[in-house]
Amino acid sequence: MTTAPTTTPAPVAVLLVGPEATGLGPRLELSGYRPLEQDSGDELPAAMILSPGSEARIPELRRRLGARPLLLGITNDSVESRSHCLEWGADDFWLPSLGTSDLLTRLRLHLALAQRQAPTPVSAQLKLADLRIDPVACQGWRGQRQLSLTAREYQLLLLLLRHRGSVVSRERILEAIWADQGGGASNVIEVYVRYLRQKLEQDGESRLIHTVRGLGYCLSDGRPPMGPKP
Numbered sequence: 001m002t003t004a005p006t007t008t009p010a011p012v013a014v015l016l017v018g019p020e021a022t023g024l025g026p027r028l029e030l031s032g033y034r035p036l037e038q039d040s041g042d043e044l045p046a047a048m049i050l051s052p053g054s055e056a057r058i059p060e061l062r063r064r065l066g067a068r069p070l071l072l073g074i075t076n077d078s079v080e081s082r083s084h085c086l087e088w089g090a091d092d093f094w095l096p097s098l099g100t101s102d103l104l105t106r107l108r109l110h111l112a113l114a115q116r117q118a119p120t121p122v123s124a125q126l127k128l129a130d131l132r133i134d135p136v137a138c139q140g141w142r143g144q145r146q147l148s149l150t151a152r153e154y155q156l157l158l159l160l161l162r163h164r165g166s167v168v169s170r171e172r173i174l175e176a177i178w179a180d181q182g183g184g185a186s187n188v189i190e191v192y193v194r195y196l197r198q199k200l201e202q203d204g205e206s207r208l209i210h211t212v213r214g215l216g217y218c219l220s221d222g223r224p225p226m227g228p229k230p
Helices: 025-030 055-065 079-088 101-117 151-162 170-177 188-200
Strands: 012-017 033-036 047-050 070-073 092-094 126-128 131-134 139-142 167-169 209-212 216-219
Touching: 012 025, 012 055, 025 033, 047 055, 047 101, 055 070, 055 079, 070 101, 079 092, 092 101, 101 151, 126 151, 131 151, 151 170, 151 188, 151 216, 167 170, 170 188, 170 216, 188 209
Parallel strands: 012 033, 012 047, 047 070, 070 092
Antiparallel strands: 126 131, 131 139, 167 216, 209 216
């Protein structure tokens, strides 16, 4: 009886930007990743790790690579530094001074989250008014303007768009997007809805994400309904 040959999954590609991130290459290889130090466009990375001081690269990386997990290095662990990461569009931070163990834990968490939230590949884009999302490329547009979204912003917008015209409860959003944080902080949804509204309405466009007080949120081109999505 012959045994069928087993295939080893290809290492996950991770784009490294900046000297501190590039220095992680050997350790990432030992941990089963394939570091990419050049963003040639021939291979799409599953995640991005940026050195401290590389914030200015984030908008351009988001435009081209979409809502893949992006970790930005910070020099000190403070509330101001963490807020700085979110404001620039990073999904998480990492501290070069802590070595690689903490970074690898964060990277695995975000890749697992992205895998769980990955949509079933479909050819058709999801649309509402002038908003459209390509679930395969993990990218979105408002009119002709491409949206620069973090991974969780994209997941939240995709969830609302899949249930467009219906109210999605806070509980359902927390379960779908922040299950890895035990339900998430009490105000995390409000924070990310604010981020999304700023990006969706950046050029004065009409509001699409509506708050239905006491019930949840609705993505609608017009007056939202008054009942939650079951």
